[in-house]
Amino acid sequence: MVACEDLVVLAEASPDAVAELVTMAGGCRPPLEEAASLLMARLHRKSDDFSATRALRSITAALSQIGWEMPPPPTRRQRWTWG
Helix, strand or coil: CCCHHHHHHHHHHCCCCHHHHHHHCCCCHHHHHHHHHHHHHHHHHCCCCHHHHHHHHHHHHHHHHHCCCCCCCCCCCCCCCCC
16 A cells, blocks of 8 residues: 555646556545645645645545545344334
8 A cells, every 4th residue: 555645745746647646546545535634734734835735636636536435335224213
């Protein structure tokens, strides 16, 4: 699995590297979400960090390209009771 710091470095170096980010993340959301969290923390500390802003845009585009991973439905039927 790729480190989220590597994703941040790639996103900063090449803002149009969305396909590469998806490939590096193995098509999974968690590494990209972690990288986005790091960039958001950077922006929280320094709001005029335009490099982080561009990198976050790339990470967000990569997340959008992957789409959502829906959890499987529950296997056991839940019984509702009143009271």
